[in-house]
Amino acid sequence: MDRNYHIFSDGRIERSEDTVRLETIDGEKKHIPVEHAEAIYLHGQIDYNTRLMSFLNDHGVAVHVFGWNDRYAGSLMPERGQTSGRTVVEQVRAYDDPERRQTIAASFVRGSIHNMRTNVTYYNSRDYDLGRVLEDLDDAVSRIDSTKDISELMGVEATARRAYYRTFDTVLPDSFSFDSREYNPPPNPVNALISFGNSLVYANCVSAIRATALDPAISYLHEPGERRYSLSLDIADLFKPVLTDRLLFRLVNRRQISRDDFRNEVGSCLLNEAGRTTFLKEFEQTLERTVEHPELNRKVSYQYLLRLEAYKLKKHLLTGEPYEPFKRWW
């Protein structure tokens, strides 16, 4: 799997011969080997031109842009020749058939709750008493099958997520109080970490979806149009507990991230540059981590699991074979 490259500084990137050159505002120059790039993530103020864009397009490299508050702002996606009318038609058909849509959406919720539960179980067995949350999650799962429409399903998901987030204040040290999930802007360090992590998960899902011929704008659990790439929202939910939350717990509990890694502004809290660097380094390492895949009989990276998820959905849409959501098995 190719690597992600993150650029924090302000400056410009341009094509230079057969590679991409970054020149930061303080005159530092760096090269990004485009052959091994999956995507370039821009976190700072970066100038670029169309010559660079077509070069990246030729090499199938996506650009994900992050704006103020570390929020995902958009992507420039390579064309890559992956378009398939049939796939899009099947995607829309499944969306338009309430029963099929409900089945797919329910799979996403079932998988998400399972993955939240795996985290809770892990900490429950390590001196925290989280039995109550486990019960709430199980209760939510048992309600999935009787939901009649997407909004009920969304309700079940939201209840589960609220119960799940209650564990954060138990598991994290007192100096990192979470309280509740708030997005815009994040009011405290834990929310800032979740927001940053989840937007990275989201952008990685955009890349994974783009590698298939699926249309990232046609989704099942979330309403298409909620965001430009709403299918990424569906798939990202499955992976947030594995990629964002577990990492966050680890970094905070091992004090790799401290309160000094944030800057507070009026009513909002954001990672500062040191904090973002630490988080990103660990995030990318997590993506590269591998796990033995029980069906494929080989090791696959966490990042490739995102890709597999898109394949599974595509297979379901094109063949009618059941879609089994990603459930952490290790």
Add this chain to the structure above:
Amino acid sequence: MSDGPVTRLLATARGDAVDDPFRVTGVMMQYYYVCERELWFESRNIEIDRENASVARGTRVDESSYGERTQENLRLGMISPDLLEDGRVVEVKPSSALTEPARMQLSYYLWYLDRVMDVQREGVLAHPTERRREEVSLDEDRREKVESAIRSIHAIVTAERPPEATEKPYCESCAYYDFCWV
């Protein structure tokens, strides 16, 4: 058994079936003998960009190491066979495990030349790495086999769903492996 698909294929080859053409390429004939599910995927252009999909199996790469000079690569409607200088049709075996698919692909070329172009040719199945060759000619038996394969291919590619995945020794080197088995 109805000969519909064979008749339709011939109509397409002769340019008579514009609305609903039924095509069988050499590669499709080969896939039919390799994996029916793969044939269904291929017939619908289902692409999967599998990690490291260098397609080790070599069924879809045009091998250029012939070991025997071919004179030309003909493009005849649905097929593009390679001809030796003496006019025989040659097909290179991708690997010794997949002899039968290659043999049937070649038989299909001979059948197509015979039925569509009214040209009778002999075939050579070559395996450059083993320096072995096998003569293939279109006898009654092979003719029947080709036609029954055409009927089955028609049934597979027009089916709503793909045939189920069944584990084969070469699955792991198939481009659709990650698609089939997760």
